[in-house]
Amino acid sequence: MIVETEERVKLKTPDELLEVLKGSCFVRQEGWWSYELCYQNKIRQFHVEDEKEKAVQEFILGVYDEEATAAFNQNLSDISTLKDHRSKDASQRYHAHQYTNGTICDLTNEPRETEVRFVCSEPRAMISSVIELSTCKYALTVQSPMLCKHPLFQEERPVWHTINCNLLPKDYKEAKPDEVETEDEQIFMVSDVESSNYDSDE
Template sequence: MPNKDGNNFLCFLPKVGKAKKPVTHQNTSSMIVETEKRVKLKTPDELLEVLKNQCFIRQEGWWSYEFCYQKQLRQLHLEEDKVVQEFVLGVYDEKATAAFNQNLSNISTLKDPRSKDASQRYHAHQYTNGTACDLTNHPRETEVRFVCSEPRAMISSITELSTCKYALTIQCPMLCKHPLFQEERPVWHTINCNILPKDYKDTKVDGTHFTMIMDSDDPSTYDSSK
């Protein structure tokens, strides 16, 4: 079939092997542990150590959110740079974090449900014992999710999963150094096409069918220690 300029093309489709078996949550943790042992990779928490003494702020309308690594998460209303209303959404809970990760074979590599194909893994910390919730009479709590993302560390989103229970996502370029936290990307295959002579008519050669292509066009941070 001709393209928009009336030229015919002979195209060869690449040979594509069977798709690899997708990595499931059940075997991802053991894969990370084995990979770290084999090539001596740093653990997620070791990679995240550079965030110590750092705080991050994100503004969403009336509220601002201040996250200080391994310290606390606050929900603030600011007027002229002064805090006029404050809720603590959780304080870093080392024991709860350890217990959470232990249940996931030492390393949590759950999938981020907000990513387009739910393929981006994250490492989680637990923040508990926040300000008491008026609706549940229980302390507010937050799961902080660290994901591999360039170019700088920052709060990318905060979501209320249920009443007074939150999920905060932090983009962390340093986590990209661990291969199993890198975002899964689709595999692209190249289709090679050659222009045919104007007098070429047949679309079959020795019983082999060739596919014609109609168009050739390619389908904010601060140091809390100071």
């Protein structure tokens, strides 16, 4: 007797899918500032002079914090809901990494920190937005095509229903409303006076 066994392929975690980004850095310019994310390393905010091409102002927005990242994803699960006002879709799923212990903020006297949000998006990996959630606390969104391989990051497909149609027999005749047979029913109306007399007889 031959028993066929189904080989189960272990689903890769979001972090395993993102491993291809190791050693990569991404830069986005927004007005005066440029932002550089080096995967699982650090995030810089800097301004470069055109002539010298040297950073004349620079802040570290956070250094990758493995423990904080693990704790965050354990509490909220690997998938969270991103509500980024710059996103075309108001509700996108993302996988988050935490970057902490950045340059001290002058306004709060606390280190700057950033949440990096990896979302499923084609065609290439890039920083799509940087927002300041509160004073010196940032959210940086990264388009990550490799996450699209994970089923939890894929768009929900519409549900299709099959409708079977059958021909009606030639002698089929749809009954008209006035042809529907109804049973004769007698309706008795009892007035309040008759009802009270009936009660007194009892």
